[in-house]
Amino acid sequence: MNSLKMTPKIVREDCLEKPDPQALRDAYGSTLVKLGEKDRNVVVLDADLSSSTRTSMFAAKFPDRFFNMGLAEQNMMGTAAGLAKGGKIPFASTFAIFASGRAWEQIRQSIAYSRLNVKIVATHGGITVGEDGPSHQTAEDLAIMRVIPGMTLIVPADAVETGQAVEAAYRHQGPVFMRLTRGKFPTVFTEDYEFQIGKGTVVNEGEDLTIFACGLMVYHALQAAKILSEKGISARVVNLSTLKPLDRELIVESAKKTRAVVTAEEHSIIGGLGSAVTEVLSTAFPVPVEMIGVKDSFGTSGQAEELLKYFELEPGDLARAGLRAVERKS
């Protein structure tokens, strides 16, 4: 057993020793089917990527409520807006770069400004998309979604949280953007975990440092906390899966408690989780912050594992950032 103080019950005790990788998008697909069974108003749209996004599972079950819009992301978002106006609860899916980038203005104008109840669940976020390279990777999506007023922005850490977040998005009234990934993530949470929109979760308790993370970086943060614990530093690890609305209270409370912060995300250090956290801390409670993320660059082809190393998003990178942050404490 490790020397961490992982939150009992909700965090898988042996998640570091026995990683159990699961695909977030599989959890999305199966949850969609569940929602489709219980509510006829759930409809799903895709843009010729349904087998990749796993909306194909819904399509197979409910062909009348599935709309493949072809390669036309802008129209897909607009159509989703119209369906929501007509009382439906549309889930629209494609890869994160196309969902957020190609259709940004449709999301802003047709969906968010009209306050329509559209759930955008984008898969293949981040750089772990891998071999397809920069055109299909995205380190910008969270930044450009976060800036839209009224948008709820969620980046689940694993498949368990994904399933719950999809259900929460369904229950939530208003637009949601959820970023999933291509690859499998080690499962962090047990079935006892309860995702709540806008609530961060302490997954490991610590005194010297807080690591705020989302997505795959939550698992890496736990691994980093283990590395740090061997050096006598105890790190609190917070899963900030809702980037908006942000759990300000938990961020400030953590900073007050540990007085040093690392942010970690599979996204540009511009505009994402790191920016969100520092926007809060710089005014509410300034402490040394180190940011782990893609450093203002496009992705590149390679295997997911190689890319995590290349972009310095590995547990060791987080741990080193932790040491720097602790060192900077006055």
Place this chain on the structure above:
Amino acid sequence: MATPAQVENLRKIAKGIRINILKMLNTAGSGHTGGSLSSVEIMTSLFFSEMRYRANDPCWEGRDHFILSKGHAAPVLYATLAQAEFFAAAELSQLRKLGRSLQGHPSCVSTPGVEVSTGSLGQGLSMALGLALAVRLDQKPSRVYALCGDGEMQEGQIWEAAMAAAHYGVDNLCAIVDNNGLQIDGPVAKIMGIEPLWKKWEDFGWGVQRIDGHNLEEILDALATARQIRGRPAVIIAKTVKGKGVSFFENKVEYHGVAPSAGELKRALKELEG
């Protein structure tokens, strides 16, 4: 078929809407004159003959839906909604004013009767398509109308929506193109040609009608015919005159986005009121 008396009544309503457009734009001091005036007969026909709705219950389940895809023509929508008593006509004098309900472009979060927000061109037809699909899933008899500009036809998203609406065979959807031949920088044909427009829509699989967009009988007939089209969406290409009804605004590209001055308003009202 509308009776002559009904058409005469619509003509009176159209005149009132035109006058209100000019007055509200003059009071606001800015806004889109030309494209509001070119849509008056279309809007009048839709709201005072064709469409079912309840002004005191804008979200009534059984209503027909309308989306102003060419959102900059907000004044004609507002004047029409006021005439239909979605809100008090006095509010028209508050167009574009801070803290009031009539935004520069239609906003569904601030104006009763506005169903979705528009203003960024090219997006309304997709929303109309989504609404039409929702209505069809619910097996409601409602119809969905979207009014587009002809310059707006240059937006790629319009053709994405056109393709998808035909693919899904939504025959409860009717698009209307205000074909006034002008956009901001000049004649549509000169800026970026869209002809043959009817053929494009036909090739995309829509049931196309071409009419005079200021002739109330023709508009009403075309809307009735559109209702009969089965298995595919309908589009009405309405030939219009930008700035219609005010001689010195007609076909003038420079009055796209300029409000009438006090002097122009006076002369315009004289022309309209006779």
